[in-house]
Amino acid sequence: MDVLPRTILLKVLALEALAGRVSSNHLKYPQILESLRLERAGYNGEKSMDYPLKLLDKEKYFIFNGLRLEGTDFALQLDTYLLSQYFSVIFESKNWNGQVCFKQKPCQVVRILDGIEQGMPNPVEQVKTQKYNLNRWYSQNQMPVLPLEGYGVFGNSTIITIDKGYYEAEKSICKIDYINSIIRKLETLYKTPILTQKELNKLKRRLLKANTPQLKNYLSTFNLHQSEVRTGVRCPDCGLLAMEYKKSSWHCPSCECISDDAHIPSIIDYYLIFGPMISHQDFKWFLHLHSSSVATKKLASLKFEKIGKTKSTIHKIPYEFISANQEKSKNGTLLAGKCGKV
Numbered sequence: 159m160d161v162l163p164r165t166i167l168l169k170v171l172a173l174e175a176l177a178g179r180v181s182s183n184h185l186k187y188p189q190i191l192e193s194l195r196l197e198r199a200g201y202n203g204e205k206s207m208d209y210p211l212k213l214l215d216k217e218k219y220f221i222f223n224g225l226r227l228e229g230t231d232f233a234l235q236l237d238t239y240l241l242s243q244y245f246s247v248i249f250e251s252k253n254w255n256g257q258v259c260f261k262q263k264p265c266q267v268v269r270i271l272d273g274i275e276q277g278m279p280n281p282v283e284q285v286k287t288q289k290y291n292l293n294r295w296y297s298q299n300q301m302p303v304l305p306l307e308g309y310g311v312f313g314n315s316t317i318i319t320i321d322k323g324y325y326e327a328e329k330s331i332c333k334i335d336y337i338n339s340i341i342r343k344l345e346t347l348y349k350t351p352i353l354t355q356k357e358l359n360k361l362k363r364r365l366l367k368a369n370t371p372q373l374k375n376y377l378s379t380f381n382l383h384q385s386e387v388r389t390g391v392r393c394p395d396c397g398l399l400a401m402e403y404k405k406s407s408w409h410c411p412s413c414e415c416i417s418d419d420a421h422i423p424s425i426i427d428y429y430l431i432f433g434p435m436i437s438h439q440d441f442k443w444f445l446h447l448h449s450s451s452v453a454t455k456k457l458a459s460l461k462f463e464k465i466g467k468t469k470s471t472i473h474k475i476p477y478e479f480i481s482a483n484q485e486k487s488k489n490g491t492l493l494a495g496k497c498g499k500v
């Protein structure tokens with residue numbers, strides 16, 4: 159059962175929001191687009207896991223997509239995590255092009271693409287670190303210990319070679335087509351239930367509660383100032399960032415589109431670029447609202463949590479607001495882009 163459905167990664171959404179609000183003439187614009195291409199490719203690799211996992215017994219397995227957990231001094235994010243009464247498995251997706259060689263002496267991963275060799279992060283070590291951290295998290299949170307396995311999963315078109323004797327790579331690297339046979343093998347290996355169904359349900363609830371999606375601050379990554387972000391409400395029809403609020407609706411001066419809720423994707427953009435905290439002043443500034451009373455009314459209608467009671471009240475945009483309105487945040491051009499491989 160898909161208990162944590164795969165939503166488009168916050169990183170992809172944040173880069174899309176930024177790319178849509180930084181001028182295409184800006185020096186950093188090509189870098190933003192390149193980061194977006196890489197993040198989209200990663201997301202696509204994770205998404206390709208959905209089909210083989212759909213074939214699993216829904217009663218037997220809980221599937222967590224993009225689960226992120228924070229320990230006392232570490233954090234871990236799992237592309238795909240499978241949980242059962244008998245064992246659990248981490249699948250780390252790798253959507254790489256070309257030929258990937260796992261070399262043993264010295265231990266390294268080389269990718270050959272268009273005749274050019276490139277050193278890559280070793281998925282064997284990544285999976286080992288994920289397993290180590292997940293076990294630590296279970297132990298820090300006094301959770302029951304289940305046998306834990308981990309695999310780096312490559313798309314079917316990637317050619318993989320593994321040096322003879324590199325047993326760790328042979329054991330933990332696989333192609334996406336083999337996911338189901340791996341799970342069947344694990345089912346024959348772990349035949350004793352460690353958890354009752356009730357305990358498994360409890361563990362599922364605790365993992366969902368502990369899930370903490372992270373929002374990366376791309377303004378600092380690209381060394382951008384707030385003034386370099388284009389503000390305003392985007393027209394849902396023509397895409398112009400110039401909608402004006404009058405007579406209780408948003409009006410586009412270019413295509414004459416009228417909308418009641420065109421500000422929602424802009425609030426999502428604000429969250430993705432600046433974070434969840436927004437003041438009355440920020441709200442007016444970002445949406446180009448000239449009237450304080452209109453801004454107050456609009457903010458109140460959104461029912462965000464208020465922090466502080468004076469003039470400096472801050473409103474907190476909840477994560478659920480983003481996931482619930484994700485479709486509306488698509489501006490039609492950027493999200494429609496191809497999600498290629500890395």
Ligand SMILES: [Zn+2]
Nearest residue numbers: 393396410413
């Ligand atoms: Zn328009």
